[in-house]
Amino acid sequence: KAGVTQTPRYLIKTRGQQVTLSCSPISGHRSVSWYQQTPGQGLQFLFEYFSETQRNKGNFPGRFSGRQFSNSRSEMNVSTLELGDSALYLCASSLGRGMAGQYFGPGTRLTVT
Amino acid sequence: AQKVTQAQTEISVVEKEDVTLDCVYETRDTTYYLFWYKQPPSGELVFLIRRNSFDEQNEISGRYSWNFQKSTSSFNFTITASQVVDSAVYFCALSEEERGTGNQFYFGTGTSLTVIP
Numbered sequence: 001k002a003g004v005t006q007t008p009r010y011l012i013k014t015r016g017q018q019v020t021l022s023c024s025p026i027s028g029h030r031s032v033s034w035y036q037q038t039p040g041q042g043l044q045f046l047f048e049y050f051s052e053t054q055r056n057k058g059n060f061p062g063r064f065s066g067r068q069f070s071n072s073r074s075e076m077n078v079s080t081l082e083l084g085d086s087a088l089y090l091c092a093s094s095l096g097r098g099m100a101g102q103y104f105g106p107g108t109r110l111t112v113t
Numbered sequence: 114a115q116k117v118t119q120a121q122t123e124i125s126v127v128e129k130e131d132v133t134l135d136c137v138y139e140t141r142d143t144t145y146y147l148f149w150y151k152q153p154p155s156g157e158l159v160f161l162i163r164r165n166s167f168d169e170q171n172e173i174s175g176r177y178s179w180n181f182q183k184s185t186s187s188f189n190f191t192i193t194a195s196q197v198v199d200s201a202v203y204f205c206a207l208s209e210e211e212r213g214t215g216n217q218f219y220f221g222t223g224t225s226l227t228v229i230p
Contacts, residue, residue, distance in 0.1 A: 033218075043204060043220035056216045090158060104150075104158035 025093030
Protein backbone atom coordinates (compact mmCIF):
# COMPACT_ATOMS: atom_id res chain seq x y z
CA LYS A 1 0.00 0.00 0.00
CA ALA A 2 1.33 3.43 -0.85
CA GLY A 3 1.93 5.70 2.11
CA VAL A 4 0.75 9.23 2.68
CA THR A 5 2.02 11.54 -0.01
CA GLN A 6 2.40 15.28 0.17
CA THR A 7 3.07 17.72 -2.61
CA PRO A 8 5.05 19.74 -3.10
CA ARG A 9 7.89 18.69 -0.84
CA TYR A 10 9.50 22.11 -0.83
CA LEU A 11 8.08 25.52 -1.49
CA ILE A 12 9.35 29.07 -1.34
CA LYS A 13 6.85 31.90 -1.23
CA THR A 14 6.90 35.61 -0.61
CA ARG A 15 5.20 37.33 2.26
CA GLY A 16 1.62 38.23 1.37
CA GLN A 17 1.18 35.42 -1.14
CA GLN A 18 -1.04 32.45 -0.62
CA VAL A 19 -0.16 28.78 -0.84
CA THR A 20 -1.95 25.47 -1.27
CA LEU A 21 -0.50 22.20 -0.03
CA SER A 22 -1.82 18.81 -0.99
CA CYS A 23 -2.08 15.53 0.87
CA SER A 24 -3.12 12.13 -0.44
CA PRO A 25 -3.95 9.69 2.35
CA ILE A 26 -3.39 5.98 2.40
CA SER A 27 -6.00 4.22 0.32
CA GLY A 28 -9.11 3.57 2.41
CA HIS A 29 -8.27 6.13 5.06
CA ARG A 30 -10.98 8.72 5.53
CA SER A 31 -9.39 10.97 8.11
CA VAL A 32 -6.73 13.53 7.25
CA SER A 33 -5.06 15.77 9.81
CA TRP A 34 -2.65 18.65 9.32
CA TYR A 35 0.13 19.81 11.61
CA GLN A 36 2.66 22.59 11.64
CA GLN A 37 6.15 22.02 12.94
CA THR A 38 8.51 24.91 13.69
CA PRO A 39 11.64 25.12 15.83
CA GLY A 40 10.02 27.73 18.05
CA GLN A 41 6.51 26.39 18.52
CA GLY A 42 7.16 22.71 17.99
CA LEU A 43 4.41 20.48 16.65
CA GLN A 44 0.97 22.04 16.53
CA PHE A 45 -2.31 20.60 15.36
CA LEU A 46 -4.05 22.55 12.62
CA PHE A 47 -7.21 20.63 11.78
CA GLU A 48 -8.70 17.26 10.98
CA TYR A 49 -11.05 16.33 8.17
CA PHE A 50 -13.20 13.26 8.06
CA SER A 51 -15.56 12.45 5.23
CA GLU A 52 -15.12 15.91 3.71
CA THR A 53 -16.05 17.71 6.94
CA GLN A 54 -13.75 19.56 9.28
CA ARG A 55 -14.14 17.75 12.58
CA ASN A 56 -11.50 19.31 14.74
CA LYS A 57 -9.63 22.56 14.64
CA GLY A 58 -6.53 23.79 16.39
CA ASN A 59 -5.77 27.30 17.52
CA PHE A 60 -4.71 28.92 14.26
CA PRO A 61 -5.96 32.10 12.58
CA GLY A 62 -8.50 32.02 9.80
CA ARG A 63 -5.73 32.43 7.23
CA PHE A 64 -5.24 28.70 7.60
CA SER A 65 -7.98 26.70 5.95
CA GLY A 66 -8.43 23.32 4.42
CA ARG A 67 -10.76 21.03 2.64
CA GLN A 68 -11.19 17.38 1.87
CA PHE A 69 -12.45 15.89 -1.34
CA SER A 70 -14.68 12.88 -1.86
CA ASN A 71 -11.63 10.71 -2.55
CA SER A 72 -10.26 11.76 0.88
CA ARG A 73 -7.46 13.82 -0.61
CA SER A 74 -7.01 17.03 1.31
CA GLU A 75 -5.65 20.46 0.64
CA MET A 76 -4.48 23.07 3.06
CA ASN A 77 -4.43 26.73 2.17
CA VAL A 78 -2.61 29.58 3.84
CA SER A 79 -3.49 33.05 2.69
CA THR A 80 -1.54 36.26 3.20
CA LEU A 81 1.62 34.46 4.16
CA GLU A 82 3.74 35.77 7.00
CA LEU A 83 7.36 35.05 7.76
CA GLY A 84 6.26 33.04 10.79
CA ASP A 85 4.40 30.61 8.56
CA SER A 86 7.71 29.13 7.49
CA ALA A 87 7.49 25.59 8.75
CA LEU A 88 7.27 21.92 7.98
CA TYR A 89 3.63 21.07 7.32
CA LEU A 90 2.78 17.49 8.04
CA CYS A 91 -0.25 15.57 6.97
CA ALA A 92 -1.44 12.33 8.54
CA SER A 93 -4.15 9.88 7.62
CA SER A 94 -6.04 7.28 9.56
CA LEU A 95 -9.01 5.02 9.09
CA GLY A 96 -11.17 6.72 11.68
CA ARG A 97 -11.49 10.03 13.37
CA GLY A 98 -9.30 11.48 16.02
CA MET A 99 -5.74 10.40 15.45
CA ALA A 100 -6.34 6.69 15.64
CA GLY A 101 -2.99 5.19 14.70
CA GLN A 102 -1.92 7.83 12.33
CA TYR A 103 0.37 7.53 9.39
CA PHE A 104 2.34 10.63 8.51
CA GLY A 105 3.55 11.92 5.20
CA PRO A 106 7.04 13.30 4.62
CA GLY A 107 5.84 16.88 4.95
CA THR A 108 6.03 20.04 2.88
CA ARG A 109 8.79 22.45 3.82
CA LEU A 110 7.44 25.97 3.31
CA THR A 111 9.78 28.92 3.39
CA VAL A 112 8.32 32.42 3.39
CA THR A 113 10.70 35.21 2.42
CA ALA B 114 0.71 25.88 31.16
CA GLN B 115 1.97 23.07 28.99
CA LYS B 116 -0.52 20.32 28.40
CA VAL B 117 2.25 17.86 27.69
CA THR B 118 5.66 18.18 29.27
CA GLN B 119 8.72 16.33 28.16
CA ALA B 120 11.28 17.64 30.58
CA GLN B 121 14.21 15.85 28.95
CA THR B 122 15.31 17.89 25.97
CA GLU B 123 18.25 15.72 25.01
CA ILE B 124 19.44 12.32 26.15
CA SER B 125 22.55 10.41 25.13
CA VAL B 126 23.07 6.76 25.92
CA VAL B 127 25.55 4.16 24.87
CA GLU B 128 24.27 1.37 22.71
CA LYS B 129 22.61 -1.48 24.62
CA GLU B 130 21.75 0.71 27.56
CA ASP B 131 18.12 1.09 28.58
CA VAL B 132 16.60 4.55 28.41
CA THR B 133 13.33 6.01 29.68
CA LEU B 134 11.71 9.05 28.13
CA ASP B 135 9.41 10.91 30.47
CA CYS B 136 6.04 12.41 29.60
CA VAL B 137 3.75 14.24 31.97
CA TYR B 138 0.38 15.49 30.83
CA GLU B 139 -2.34 17.73 32.15
CA THR B 140 -6.04 17.31 31.51
CA ARG B 141 -9.36 17.60 33.32
CA ASP B 142 -11.09 15.20 30.99
CA THR B 143 -11.86 11.68 32.04
CA THR B 144 -11.63 10.47 28.46
CA TYR B 145 -8.45 11.26 26.62
CA TYR B 146 -5.77 9.61 24.53
CA LEU B 147 -2.03 9.57 24.81
CA PHE B 148 0.45 8.93 22.04
CA TRP B 149 4.11 8.51 21.34
CA TYR B 150 5.72 9.33 18.02
CA LYS B 151 9.23 8.96 16.70
CA GLN B 152 10.80 11.43 14.30
CA PRO B 153 14.07 10.10 12.87
CA PRO B 154 16.54 12.40 11.11
CA SER B 155 14.69 11.83 7.85
CA GLY B 156 11.87 13.91 9.34
CA GLU B 157 8.88 11.63 8.88
CA LEU B 158 6.84 11.13 12.05
CA VAL B 159 6.22 7.51 12.96
CA PHE B 160 3.32 6.52 15.18
CA LEU B 161 4.40 4.24 18.03
CA ILE B 162 1.44 3.85 20.37
CA ARG B 163 -2.00 5.18 21.27
CA ARG B 164 -3.45 4.70 24.74
CA ASN B 165 -6.88 5.65 26.03
CA SER B 166 -7.41 6.95 29.54
CA PHE B 167 -9.31 3.89 30.66
CA ASP B 168 -6.54 1.47 29.87
CA GLU B 169 -3.74 1.71 32.39
CA GLN B 170 -2.16 -1.57 31.47
CA ASN B 171 1.47 -1.28 30.61
CA GLU B 172 2.35 -2.22 27.08
CA ILE B 173 5.36 -3.94 25.66
CA SER B 174 6.26 -4.17 22.02
CA GLY B 175 9.62 -5.73 21.38
CA ARG B 176 12.25 -3.47 22.94
CA TYR B 177 9.68 -0.75 23.59
CA SER B 178 7.50 -0.50 26.66
CA TRP B 179 5.15 2.12 28.00
CA ASN B 180 4.18 2.84 31.59
CA PHE B 181 0.90 4.72 31.95
CA GLN B 182 0.12 6.00 35.44
CA LYS B 183 -2.96 8.17 35.87
CA SER B 184 -2.10 8.86 39.50
CA THR B 185 0.96 10.81 38.41
CA SER B 186 -0.37 11.84 34.97
CA SER B 187 2.59 10.22 33.33
CA PHE B 188 3.05 8.12 30.22
CA ASN B 189 6.69 7.12 30.12
CA PHE B 190 8.41 5.28 27.32
CA THR B 191 11.30 2.88 27.82
CA ILE B 192 13.62 1.51 25.17
CA THR B 193 15.46 -1.59 26.28
CA ALA B 194 18.88 -2.42 24.88
CA SER B 195 18.98 0.72 22.78
CA GLN B 196 20.34 0.67 19.26
CA VAL B 197 21.79 3.36 17.03
CA VAL B 198 18.63 3.23 14.91
CA ASP B 199 16.69 4.44 17.93
CA SER B 200 18.35 7.83 17.59
CA ALA B 201 15.51 10.24 16.90
CA VAL B 202 13.30 12.85 18.46
CA TYR B 203 10.43 11.34 20.38
CA PHE B 204 7.18 13.18 20.92
CA CYS B 205 4.49 12.51 23.46
CA ALA B 206 1.00 13.81 22.65
CA LEU B 207 -2.39 14.19 24.29
CA SER B 208 -5.79 14.24 22.63
CA GLU B 209 -8.82 15.52 24.51
CA GLU B 210 -12.29 16.73 23.64
CA GLU B 211 -12.93 20.46 23.77
CA ARG B 212 -16.37 21.97 23.41
CA GLY B 213 -16.87 23.68 20.10
CA THR B 214 -13.71 22.60 18.41
CA GLY B 215 -13.77 18.83 18.78
CA ASN B 216 -10.72 16.83 19.64
CA GLN B 217 -7.63 18.86 20.36
CA PHE B 218 -4.16 17.50 20.13
CA TYR B 219 -1.21 18.71 22.11
CA PHE B 220 2.37 17.67 21.56
CA GLY B 221 5.26 17.83 23.94
CA THR B 222 8.40 19.61 22.86
CA GLY B 223 10.12 16.33 22.16
CA THR B 224 13.12 14.49 23.54
CA SER B 225 16.11 14.08 21.28
CA LEU B 226 17.67 10.70 21.87
CA THR B 227 21.16 9.92 20.66
CA VAL B 228 22.41 6.38 20.92
CA ILE B 229 26.18 6.24 20.75
CA PRO B 230 27.71 3.11 19.21
